[in-house]
Amino acid sequence: MIEDKNQQRTDLGQLGEFGLIEHLTQNIEIKHSSTLTGIGDDAAVLDFKDKKTVISTDLLVEGVHFDLGYVPLKHLGYKAVVVNVSDICAMNAKPTQITVSIAVSNRFPVEALDELYDGIKLAAKIYDVDIVGGDTTSSQKGMILSITAIGEADADELVYRNGANDNDLLVVTGDVGSAYMGLQVLEREKEVFKVNPNNQPDLDAYTYLIERQLKPEARKDIKELLKALEIQPTAMIDISDGLSSEIIHISKASGVGCNLYEEKIPIDPQFINVCEEFNIDSTTVAINGGEDYELLFTIKQSDYDKIKGNPNFTVIGHMTPESEGTHLITRANTKIPLKARGWNSLTENKE
Numbered sequence: 001m002i003e004d005k006n007q008q009r010t011d012l013g014q015l016g017e018f019g020l021i022e023h024l025t026q027n028i029e030i031k032h033s034s035t036l037t038g039i040g041d042d043a044a045v046l047d048f049k050d051k052k053t054v055i056s057t058d059l060l061v062e063g064v065h066f067d068l069g070y071v072p073l074k075h076l077g078y079k080a081v082v083v084n085v086s087d088i089c090a091m092n093a094k095p096t097q098i099t100v101s102i103a104v105s106n107r108f109p110v111e112a113l114d115e116l117y118d119g120i121k122l123a124a125k126i127y128d129v130d131i132v133g134g135d136t137t138s139s140q141k142g143m144i145l146s147i148t149a150i151g152e153a154d155a156d157e158l159v160y161r162n163g164a165n166d167n168d169l170l171v172v173t174g175d176v177g178s179a180y181m182g183l184q185v186l187e188r189e190k191e192v193f194k195v196n197p198n199n200q201p202d203l204d205a206y207t208y209l210i211e212r213q214l215k216p217e218a219r220k221d222i223k224e225l226l227k228a229l230e231i232q233p234t235a236m237i238d239i240s241d242g243l244s245s246e247i248i249h250i251s252k253a254s255g256v257g258c259n260l261y262e263e264k265i266p267i268d269p270q271f272i273n274v275c276e277e278f279n280i281d282s283t284t285v286a287i288n289g290g291e292d293y294e295l296l297f298t299i300k301q302s303d304y305d306k307i308k309g310n311p312n313f314t315v316i317g318h319m320t321p322e323s324e325g326t327h328l329i330t331r332a333n334t335k336i337p338l339k340a341r342g343w344n345s346l347t348e349n350k351e
């Protein structure tokens with residue numbers, strides 16, 4: 001489906017490991033004063049002075065986490081940075097540096113890694129993080145990509161998963177479910193392409209969903225937004241595995257229950273249309289589909305007026321005593337226990 005536009009193929013062996021690292025990391029600038037030494041020594045040196053340091057790492061394996069049949073390498077690089085930056089944002093911290101490690105088989109030419117790095121560098125620019133290190137090595141088969149993100153925050157700004165209290169409001173940013181349906185569209189088009197490689201897919205009706213899947217964005221803006229509104233969330237997490245799973249994570253860590261209201265869950269009109277087309281229940285996908293990279297957090301009831309009517313935020317439920325458990329309250333007012341089904345298991349259960 002994705003056309004191979006690479007005319008030139010430079011074998012990785014031509015550059016060698018050191019040559020390749022030098023080639024990929026040329027023109028990388030350092031912008032943060034907390035980066036004392038970046039790429040070029042045995043280790044990076046960072047200085048956060050009196051701030052706390054936040055670190056998160058993620059491993060992406062070809063065939064498990066991504067399919068190069070429909071994920072362009074530039075998008076893969078971009079998304080790999082975004083998912084890590086999102087975890088830093090989920091701590092209410094500011095992302096400042098990343099390290100990038102890749103293992104590739106010799107089926108990839110240098111030009112392919114250039115594309116991957118173009119995506120990584122673009123995300124680093126947009127999210128204002130310094131690339132301060134990493135490693136490049138060969139793999140027997142396929143591509144493995146690991147990114148570590150580092151961030152900073154004042155101790156009293158950090159938000160953990162375990163701070164939610166009974167009666168706190170449950171709030172989500174943006175909308176949910178679209179990234180999962182984007183994946184369904186791409187999987188379907190891949191099958192069509194296998195049968196007829198000349199068939200150029202018409203994806204106009206799916207642009208938002210596909211963008212949510214291939215080029216998600218981390219909510220780096222939320223920390224500042226909440227600060228301006230004088231709201232300190234009591235607990236926070238990013239939505240990587242699905243709303244339901246993340247609610248259960250916060251509830252378990254905080255020792256509370258939760259009521260999530262079906263009618264409040266923010267979903268996009270295009271998402272609703274495509275769920276109908278696929279004959280799949282939109283609420284099921286909205287709560288179980290993952291990879292939205294929106295933020296889910298809890299606030300005190302007394303902060304409600306500060307976010308009321310703000311288009312960035314939707315109150316979707318409230319926390320309850322732990323003994324009441326975690327439930328979805330449907331439009332018909334029935335109570336269904338939430339299950340921790342990530343999007344991987346949802347895919348496996350798909351008929």
Ligand SMILES: [Mg+2]
Nearest residue numbers: 087090238240
């Ligand atoms: Mg996370």
